[in-house]
Amino acid sequence: MFPLSRLIRSRDDAVPARGALVAARQVGLVAGGRRILDGVDMAVEAGRIVTLIGPNGAGKTTLLKVLLGLLSPTGGQVLRRPGLRIGYMPQRIQVDEILPITVRRFLGLGGRFPKDRLARVLAEVGCAHLLEQPVQSVSGGEMQRILLARALLREPHLLVLDEPAQGVDVAGQGEVFQLIARLRDRYGCGVLMVSHELHLVMAAADSVICLNQHVCCTGQPDVVSRDPAYLKLFGKTMPAGMVLYTHHHDHRHDLHGDVVAFEGEGPPGRGCPGSEAHRHHG
Numbered sequence: 324m325f326p327l328s329r330l331i332r333s334r335d336d337a338v339p340a341r342g343a344l345v346a347a348r349q350v351g352l353v354a355g356g357r358r359i360l361d362g363v364d365m366a367v368e369a370g371r372i373v374t375l376i377g378p379n380g381a382g383k384t385t386l387l388k389v390l391l392g393l394l395s396p397t398g399g400q401v402l403r404r405p406g407l408r409i410g411y412m413p414q415r416i417q418v419d420e421i422l423p424i425t426v427r428r429f430l431g432l433g434g435r436f437p438k439d440r441l442a443r444v445l446a447e448v449g450c451a452h453l454l455e456q457p458v459q460s461v462s463g464g465e466m467q468r469i470l471l472a473r474a475l476l477r478e479p480h481l482l483v484l485d486e487p488a489q490g491v492d493v494a495g496q497g498e499v500f501q502l503i504a505r506l507r508d509r510y511g512c513g514v515l516m517v518s519h520e521l522h523l524v525m526a527a528a529d530s531v532i533c534l535n536q537h538v539c540c541t542g543q544p545d546v547v548s549r550d551p552a553y554l555k556l557f558g559k560t561m562p563a564g565m566v567l568y569t570h571h572h573d574h575r576h577d578l579h580g581d582v583v584a585f586e587g588e589g590p591p592g593r594g595c596p597g598s599e600a601h602r603h604h605g
């Protein structure tokens with residue numbers, strides 16, 4: 324199992340471009356004989372919310388782990404700002420049912436923090452009342468917030484959140500995204516998150532990266548949402564700010580996730596060269 328959300332110190336051997344906290348340069352990963360990431364370029368800057376979207380198995384969690392340094396890429400480079408503090412909220416954790424601990428003890432597992440610091444960080448995520456409650460008894464939505472509090476404990480420069488609204492009801496999802504934006508403002512940190520809540524992503528993110536092994540397209544939602552190319556890639560804007568996600572590819576992925584051209588369209592392309600957005604109709 325992965326360690327719980329925690330502080331991860333950067334390797335200070337390579338430095339990203341000015342302003343970037345973390346960056347991937349042509350990152351690739353092959354595991355178990357399969358290509359999982361291919362030529363990924365991206366960066367997260369302080370104060371920005373960058374959201375990774377993509378279908379199941381697209382490599383989103385793997386990319387987060389590579390950026391965190393938990394997995395080594397088999398190609399390309401990951402650059403982290405020297406001294407970078409990262410707060411990581413994993414997609415899922417296992418809490419041992421037979422080891423009853425309170426939320427306070429659970430939060431304290433990641434380091435020595437005074438009780439008032441633990442109480443304060445829980446209050447920041449709207450869960451001050453849970454401090455002395457057994458962690459096994461909290462709801463799924465409360466657990467997401469507790470994990471977020473845990474990621475915040477050491478005042479990270481970069482928050483990495485793997486599906487922070489997973490298991491949260493629809494009304495609660497909006498609150499989670501608002502909370503993340505408030506925390507970004509309060510801490511001035513960069514946020515990199517994976518999300519499947521596309522309508523909220525489009526409203527809340529500064530930048531969206533669509534991943535399917537490679538970066539299919541990327542852009543700032545507020546700018547590109549009026550762009551016909553964006554509409555073609557991400558679908559039509561729906562009432563009440565909802566965005567219907569449709570992803571038009573000019574290639575497809577086989578059962579192993581490899582890029583394959585549609586029949587009659589020539590040889591398979593490698594990624595989507597040709598634009599800053601890496602826009603692939605395929």
Ligand SMILES: Nc1ncnc2c1ncn2[C@@H]1O[C@H](COP(=O)(O)OP(=O)(O)OP(=O)(O)O)[C@@H](O)[C@H]1O
Nearest residue numbers: 354355357359377378379380381382383384385386
């Ligand atoms: N160590 C590994 N060996 C082989 N394949 C792996 C390994 N780790 C991940 N994979 C595969 O890589 C692919 C990408 O997995 P990943 O968890 O990154 O996808 P994801 O985009 O986060 O998916 P989801 O949206 O379902 O959470 C999956 O097909 C997964 O089975």
